[in-house]
Amino acid sequence: MKRLNKIIYIVTVVFLLGSCNLDEDLKDSYNERPESSGSGGGGGGGASGLSTGYATLFGAGTANHGGYFSIQEVSSDEAAIPAKGGDWFDGGIWVDMHRHEYKSTSDPLNTTWTQQYDAIAEINDLLGNPNITSSDSAVTELHVLRAYYYFRLLDTFGRVKIVTAPGQDVAQSTRTQVFEFVESELTDAIESGFLRTNNSLGAGRVNLYGAYGLRAILYLNAEVYTGTPHYTEAAADAAEVINSGLYSLPDDYSSVFSPTNSGSPEHVWVVPFDQTTGTGMNIAQMTLHYGSQETFKLAEQPWNGYTSVEEFYNSYSEDDERKENNFLVGPQFKNPDGTGGPVIDFATESTDEDGFQLNYTPRINELFPNAERQGGARMFKFNFAQNQRNDMNNDYPIVRFGDMLLVRAEALARAGGSWNPTSESLTLINDIRARAGVDEYTTTGEVTESEFLAERGREMFLEASRRRDLIRFGRWGDEWWEKPAHSDDDLNLFPIPLRQIQASASTNNPLTQNPGY
Numbered sequence: 001m002k003r004l005n006k007i008i009y010i011v012t013v014v015f016l017l018g019s020c021n022l023d024e025d026l027k028d029s030y031n032e033r034p035e036s037s038g039s040g041g042g043g044g045g046g047a048s049g050l051s052t053g054y055a056t057l058f059g060a061g062t063a064n065h066g067g068y069f070s071i072q073e074v075s076s077d078e079a080a081i082p083a084k085g086g087d088w089f090d091g092g093i094w095v096d097m098h099r100h101e102y103k104s105t106s107d108p109l110n111t112t113w114t115q116q117y118d119a120i121a122e123i124n125d126l127l128g129n130p131n132i133t134s135s136d137s138a139v140t141e142l143h144v145l146r147a148y149y150y151f152r153l154l155d156t157f158g159r160v161k162i163v164t165a166p167g168q169d170v171a172q173s174t175r176t177q178v179f180e181f182v183e184s185e186l187t188d189a190i191e192s193g194f195l196r197t198n199n200s201l202g203a204g205r206v207n208l209y210g211a212y213g214l215r216a217i218l219y220l221n222a223e224v225y226t227g228t229p230h231y232t233e234a235a236a237d238a239a240e241v242i243n244s245g246l247y248s249l250p251d252d253y254s255s256v257f258s259p260t261n262s263g264s265p266e267h268v269w270v271v272p273f274d275q276t277t278g279t280g281m282n283i284a285q286m287t288l289h290y291g292s293q294e295t296f297k298l299a300e301q302p303w304n305g306y307t308s309v310e311e312f313y314n315s316y317s318e319d320d321e322r323k324e325n326n327f328l329v330g331p332q333f334k335n336p337d338g339t340g341g342p343v344i345d346f347a348t349e350s351t352d353e354d355g356f357q358l359n360y361t362p363r364i365n366e367l368f369p370n371a372e373r374q375g376g377a378r379m380f381k382f383n384f385a386q387n388q389r390n391d392m393n394n395d396y397p398i399v400r401f402g403d404m405l406l407v408r409a410e411a412l413a414r415a416g417g418s419w420n421p422t423s424e425s426l427t428l429i430n431d432i433r434a435r436a437g438v439d440e441y442t443t444t445g446e447v448t449e450s451e452f453l454a455e456r457g458r459e460m461f462l463e464a465s466r467r468r469d470l471i472r473f474g475r476w477g478d479e480w481w482e483k484p485a486h487s488d489d490d491l492n493l494f495p496i497p498l499r500q501i502q503a504s505a506s507t508n509n510p511l512t513q514n515p516g517y
Contacts, residue, residue: 053126053142054204056119057271058280060149063382063396065286065305067111068152069464071494074098076466077480078312078457079379081305082364082371088305095368099483100476100491104517110497112156116149117163123149124166140189144206147185148214148398154178154225155468158493159514171509175493176226179218186215196244203267203395209247210269212240213399216407224472224492231411238408241268247401249435254325256400259385259393268399279391283462287328287379291343291358294334299389307376309481310362312461315454321437326461328378332358336386345374367482381462397463405431406456413452421447432459449473490516 061067073079074097081094088094093106102109123146126132133139146164153160158175173181194208218225219234241247248265250256256266273281288302308327316323334340342357364375382394397403409428413421421444429447430440433455441447453473457466470476471492479485495517504511 050126050132050138050141053123053145056122056149057145058273058278060115060119061112062271063273063281063283063392065282066108067115068156071097071108071112071156072464072467073306073462075100076470077309077478077483078461078466080307080309080364080367080376080482082307082366082375083368084304084371084373085369088303089368092368098367100486102491102494102517104495104498104501104513106495106497109494110499112494113153113497113500116153119149120146120163121166124164127164128166136192137195140192140194141206143185144189144194144211144214147182147189150178150182150185151214151218154182155221156494157496157514158225159496159512161509161511169507169509172511179222179225182218183215186211186218190215202262202272203264203270204272206269209241209244210399212237213268213404216241216404216411217399220407220411221468221472224468229414229417231414235408235411235415238404238411241399241401241404242408247404249402249405249431251435253322253435254383256397256402257325257382257394259383259388261395264395266401267395267397268401268404270395270397270400272395273392275389275391275393281382281392281394281396282390283379283382284384284388284392285390288384289332289345289358289360289374289378291345292328292332292378294343295332295336296384297387298384299387304373306379307364308362308379308461310364310377311481312457313362313377316458317438319437320458321435322458322461325383326379326381327362328380329360329362332360348373364481379462402432402459403463403465405429406459410452410456413447419449420444421452429455488516490514 061069063069074081074094080098081088083089083092083095093103093108095101096103096106097108123142126142127139127146132142150160150162154175158178159172160178161170162173162178162181163170189211190208194211195205196208216234216237219230219237222228222230222234247268250265255261256264261267262272271281272278283306284296284298285300285302287306288296288298289304290301292298293301313323313327313329316326332343334343344356345358346356348356348358359374360378361372361375362377365372382392382396385393405428409421409425412425413419423444426441426444426447429452433440436458453469453475456469460466460469467476470478476492477486477488493514496511496513501511501513
């Protein structure tokens with residue numbers, strides 16, 4: 001789509017190092033994003049303050065279209081981008097992504113790669129700045145941030161270059177080596193006497209428990225990444241967060257994701273998006289039909305792209321409070337409370353039995369070439385504010401307390417080598433279900449692998465976790481809507497972008513493609 005190709009996700013920073021207070025709330029400091037190096041490792045930057053290391057989180061595909069968030073979601077069974085004639089076909093890249101027919105020429109894959117390496121380049125520049133390195137706390141934070149970007153690369157591409165200084169040209173590492181690097185960076189931070197609380201800093205700053213949470217997720221997936229399980233370690237790290245006394249499950253699930261969710265007791269580490277000072281989150285634009293501009297009084301017309309998959313939507317029971325919070329379905333009106341008269345879609349298909357009123361139906365007739373414009377439950381987990389701009393105010397969690405409960409529950413169930421939930425696993429998952437208003441499990445036998453995966457999916461929807469979860473549970477090759485079954489483990493990784501392979505060909509350490517591509 002031409003209009004989508006013009007979308008630029010910018011975060012700006014005006015935060016001069018000489019006058020910056022590293023303890024101030026960073027949300028107020030995100031005004032300008034530093035220049036992108038556009039490279040696959042090393043170089044670039046010129047950043048002048050610690051906040052540039054954090055600012056990269058906004059533009060690095062965290063909650064916007066075309067990069068990391070998109071490839072994690074659209075390749076899973078919880079999301080799709082149906083092609084509506086020529087609208088959203090985009091050369092077939094989203095159809096290919098949904099069907100696991102990845103191509104090394106895919107723009108979203110190349111964007112994901114460059115987003116992470118641009119962020120790494122910024123951090124490498126900062127770590128070479130003596131004004132930064134004079135602060136042990138600042139250095140530790142930056143090492144955790146860089147580890148997070150390498151975690152993304154480890155998870156999506158596996159075999160990448162570990163660049164730790166500007167201008168480096170190093171050999172491509174194995175997936176196990178990248179895992180070990182991320183593990184080492186996080187372990188060093190945890191053992192360094194890192195900040196134990198972010199109460200005075202805001203959850204936009206990573207602290208000790210953010211590092212524990214990220215390492216818990218790393219260990220939970222270690223068997224996929226390296227062939228060696230680390231479930232006992234994952235359970236222990238999750239327990240550090242759970243038992244810290246700093247975080248908890250609020251009674252209201254929706255409050256964790258709302259436009260006013262800053263300061264939620266569930267947030268361990270978030271990207272504090274703001275429509276003015278921390279732009280980049282535009283899920284409303286990505287998912288809503290054009291006509292929903294009228295309902296939410298949006299500054300610009302939405303794009304009518306992303307939807308959930310009907311089977312995933314139906315995995316929620318009707319009494320599950322998360323279902324109403326996470327999805328927008330049914331006839332749409334000019335006001336969110338159902339008043340003001342119907343929203344009219346004058347370009348609706350003649351075959352649409354609902355007539356001209358905009359009506360989001362969970363059913364989608366087909367993935368392409370002619371998906372119905374109103375088909376698909378819309379993504380509403382990060383609720384939309386009235387009169388919002390393209391960018392949203394919702395903080396987006398990287399590590400949250402509810403996820404740590406599920407990480408520990410699963411790690412305990414796997415620690416013995418086969419699936420065997422413990423009584424503590426049962427208690428932890430029931431804490432999640434009780435908040436959602438659904439019946440608790442009464443025995444560990446009810447918590448089968450399939451049931452746990454389904455429950456984790458219902459809780460973690462739209463948090464870029466589902467792809468990892470399906471792979472870890474051995475379900476990545478399953479058949480789902482408009483996606484055939486396959487048994488190709490090579491598809492657990494995306495191909496290295498062709499442009500990056502070509503760009504590295506003249507270096508001393510050219511990249512090689514992942515197996516199977």
